[in-house]
Structures are given as C-alpha cells and as structure tokens.
Amino acid sequence: MHTPPRPVQLTWTTASERDNHGFVVERSPDGRTFAAISDLIVGQGTSATPTHYAWADETAPAERVYYRLRQLDTDGTATYSSIVAVRPKQRETSPVPLEMYPNPAHDLLSVRPPTGATQVQILDATGRVVLTLPATAGEVVRFALPLPRGVYAVKAGPETARLVIE
Numbered sequence: 001m002h003t004p005p006r007p008v009q010l011t012w013t014t015a016s017e018r019d020n021h022g023f024v025v026e027r028s029p030d031g032r033t034f035a036a037i038s039d040l041i042v043g044q045g046t047s048a049t050p051t052h053y054a055w056a057d058e059t060a061p062a063e064r065v066y067y068r069l070r071q072l073d074t075d076g077t078a079t080y081s082s083i084v085a086v087r088p089k090q091r092e093t094s095p096v097p098l099e100m101y102p103n104p105a106h107d108l109l110s111v112r113p114p115t116g117a118t119q120v121q122i123l124d125a126t127g128r129v130v131l132t133l134p135a136t137a138g139e140v141v142r143f144a145l146p147l148p149r150g151v152y153a154v155k156a157g158p159e160t161a162r163l164v165i166e
Contacts, residue, residue, distance in 0.1 A: 008060040008088050009118060009136050010067060012081070017047045021072040025055055031066040031083055045074070054134030056118035060088045096138040098156050104164035109154075110142045111135070117157030125151060 010025060020043030026034040037057060044051050057067075065088070069081040099112040111120050113135040120141055122131040135141045135156060145165055152163045 007116075007118065008057040008065075008067075008086055009054065009134070010057065011052065011054045011134060012069065013053070014044075014047075014051045016049070017044045017051065019046060019074045020044060021074045023053065024070045024072070025057070026068050026070055027057065027060075028066040028068075028083075029061075029063075031085065034066075034068060036070070040072070043071075052134065054118065060086070062088060098154070098159035098161055100154055100161060100163065103162075104166045105145055106166055107145055108142065109145050109163070110140050111154060111156065112140045113137050113156040114159045115157065117159075119156070121155045122147070122163065123153040123155060127153075 012023075014020070022040045022043040023038075024036045024040060025038035027037045028034040037059070038055055041053060041055055064085055066083050066085050068083045071079050071081065073079075096112070096115045098114040098117075101110050103109075113120055115137045117135055117137045120133045120135045121129050124130050130147060130152070131143075131145075133141055133143055137157065147165055149165050152165060154161045154163045
C-alpha cells in the first residue's frame with residue numbers, strides 16, 4: 001500500500017537581522033528552476049538576538065526536491081540561501097497522538113505533537129494564543145513555561161488538550 005509523503009518541515013535560524021523584511025520559501029524539482037511556494041514569512045526587522053523560523057511544505061512531492069530561501073530586505077534587496085535537497089518521508093501508517101507531560105506543570109513542559117502537527121500553541125482561558133513553537137509530529141518538544149498559574153489549552157495539529165500550570 002502506497003502512502004503519500006508527509007509535509008516537509010523547514011526550519012532555520014538567524015543569528016541576527018538587519019532590515020529584514022522577511023523570507024519566501026522557494027522549491028525546485030531539479031535544483032535549478034525555483035518557484036515561490038510560501039507567502040512572506042515576516043522577519044524581525046533589526047535584531048541582535050537569534051530568531052527561529054519554521055514553515056511546513058504541505059504539498060511536497062514524494063520524490064527529491066530542492067529548497068532555498070529568498071530573504072528580502074526592507075529596501076527590496078533580495079539574497080538567497082544555500083540550496084538544500086530533501087526526500088520527503090512517507091506518512092506514518094498509524095497516527096501519533098498528542099502527548100504532554102508533566103500535567104500539572106510548573107516551569108517546564110514536554111509535548112509530543114500528533115501526526116500532522118507543525119506547531120504547538122498554548123491558549124489562555126479566553127482562547128488567545130499566548131505561546132507558539134515550531135514542532136515536528138512525533139518528536140518531543142521541551143520548553144520553558146513563562147506563563148502564570150492557571151488552566152490553558154495546548155493545541156497541536158487537530159488535537160487540543162487541557163494543561164494546568166501550578
């Protein structure tokens with residue numbers, strides 16, 4: 001039985017940024033002819049601290065593809081990243097459920113996102129997103145909880161779970 005490829009999760013980090021308007025992800029079947037496949041991923045403008053970015057290619061073909069970033073400055077200047085070749089993995093035959101621990105939590109939380117998740121979001125009691133982190137389904141993400149005590153919702157892909165922070 002053939003299963004379709006799962007999304008390709010692209011991540012990158014900038015050490016610092018200067019007049020960075022943002023990034024556009026480009027894909028190529030042959031490593032020579034590229035086309036934009038994302039909207040603008042907004043940059044930090046000017047920043048002296050590292051910034052982590054993530055974007056999922058939900059339409060990646062099953063065969064090898066090539067990616068690069070087009071970085072746009074606020075003055076319209078564009079520069080390109082190195083080219084990276086990727087062969088998407090096949091989708092898992094059994095779904096991975098959302099898991100998180102400990103719950104109740106204090107200052108640290110570990111989350112294993114479910115199949116299809118590209119990020120983990122924590123929402124407050126009003127439904128407002130208070131924290132978002134990039135994630136890969138099935139891989140544990142550990143992060144500090146810079147949030148006050150209370151009841152929150154953890155959303156990852158199609159699943160949501162209740163989280164208590166003490």
